[in-house]
Amino acid sequence: MRVAIGRASYYVFAGGLAITFLLPLVWTAVASVSPHAATAQQKGYGFGNYQVLADYDAGLLRYLWNSSVVSALTVIFTLVLSILGGYAFARFRFWGRDTLFLVIIAILMVPSVTLLVPPYVLFGEIGLRNNLLGLAIVMTLYQLPFAMFMMRTSFEAVPRELEESALVDGCGTFAVLRWILLRAVWPGVLTAGLFAFLYAWNDFIVPLFLINDSAKYPLPLAMANLRGGTSGANFGVAEAGVVVMAIPCLILFLHLQR
Structure with a gap:
């Protein structure tokens, strides 16, 4: 019983930490495709923010x-x-x-x-x-x-x-x-x-x-300029940029974590 309780406590604690760290990433990914009046994706779920990001400047x-x-x-x-x-x-x-x-x-x-x-x-x-x-x-x-x-x-x-x-x-x-x-x-x-x-x-x-x-420009500097452009902060495009920047880091970290 003591071993089972200890193992359950470990999984609950580890699961809580995983959710805590993953929640901002998941929220950002969902928000980047969610409809919002202040973003490029105003109706329905889609990749409007990613399209604006892809066509920005260079x-x-x-x-x-x-x-x-x-x-x-x-x-x-x-x-x-x-x-x-x-x-x-x-x-x-x-x-x-x-x-x-x-x-x-x-x-x-x-x-x-x-x-x-x-x-x-x-x-x-x-x-x-x-x-x-x-x-x-x-x-x-x-x-x-x-x-x-x-x-x-x-x-x-x-x-x-x-x-x-x-x-x-x-x-x-x-x-x-x-x-x-x-x-x-x-x-x-x-x-x-x-x-x-x-x-x-x-x-x-x-x-x-x-x-x-x-x-x-590397991507972080381009994202900063895009987010703070003359037309005001576009948080939908910023969230799309965060997702794009995070993907290579996540792939490398998961592949090399051991």
Whole structure:
């Protein structure tokens, strides 16, 4: 009886949490297709709000493409740099290693907005302002401290005997990293990549500073402009945009949750 009560309490509590977190998403999805006089879907249920979103300015597909490019570049840059850096911090001894790593981690305590002015000035000089590549580089800089911490912790959890055995068999440093250690730290790689994607896909502040060409807007910035247009806030289209932005995040999270 005690076991049954405990199990029932667990399912009730977990179900309540699931409903609490899912309710806003479900409500937004339903509201995006529901009729309302202040939206593009005024009569009956339909996809009028999504049609307005698809036809806005440069087009929804263009904004999705911009967000996809920035997110993909951010994930690639973050993983390459954090894997190499985490491997170096975890396996090599060099002067100032711990101090340098502490400085990198300390960047997490600095508000990200305060770090935007130097890249804004520098990228204006080298032609990377108002550029998707420059936007991805800045977002990578913001993600590197956490990703570096994640990868160093992951590499340190792998027994050194695996690496030493490969070195004895003739593997070089990069061969050990590629064929032995990466397979062992794959969950850490996926976690760092997932966090980098979620940040790059949803961030609004960095594009607001660096992008001024509407054809290069990522989806969050385009949604903000659409919601606050001269004709007034269109919450139906905003809800449709939230649904579109949430779908890739939900798919990736559900696929990689383990």
